[in-house]
Amino acid sequence: xxxxxxxxxxxxxxxxxxxxxxxxxxxxxxxxxxxxxxxxxxxxxxxxxxxxxxxxxxxxxxxxxxxxxxxxxxxxxxxxxxxxxxxxxxxxxx
Numbered sequence: 001x002x003x004x005x006x007x008x009x010x011x012x013x014x015x016x017x018x019x020x021x022x023x024x025x026x027x028x029x030x031x032x033x034x035x036x037x038x039x040x041x042x043x044x045x046x047x048x049x050x051x052x053x054x055x056x057x058x059x060x061x062x063x064x065x066x067x068x069x070x071x072x073x074x075x076x077x078x079x080x081x082x083x084x085x086x087x088x089x090x091x092x093x094x
Contacts, residue, residue, distance in 0.1 A: 003048040005041065008032070019070075027063060 010030045012020040020028045032038055 003045040003053065005045060008041065017070075019067075027067075 008031070011027055012030065014020065022028050032041075
């Protein structure tokens with residue numbers, strides 16, 4: 001049996017890694033335009049096996065978990081960056 005792509009969506013982030021949002025605060029989601037061929041995607045699932053796949057969960061739940069993971073990563077980075085910013089303000093390094 002072969003896995004094929006049913007649907008694929010994308011989201012964008014800015015230079016700071018922040019998600020691009022709609023005016024109502026929801027994640028802006030993109031799809032490839034109809035009729036556009038993206039050759040690398042044609043081979044994306046070519047070597048997929050059952051042991052790496054799981055039945056799809058609700059997309060909203062997946063996005064919620066993705067945002068939660070991103071939030072944790074941002075918190076970690078901000079903790080790591082703060083001491084460096086403080087040292088720079090004090091003129092301890094350029």
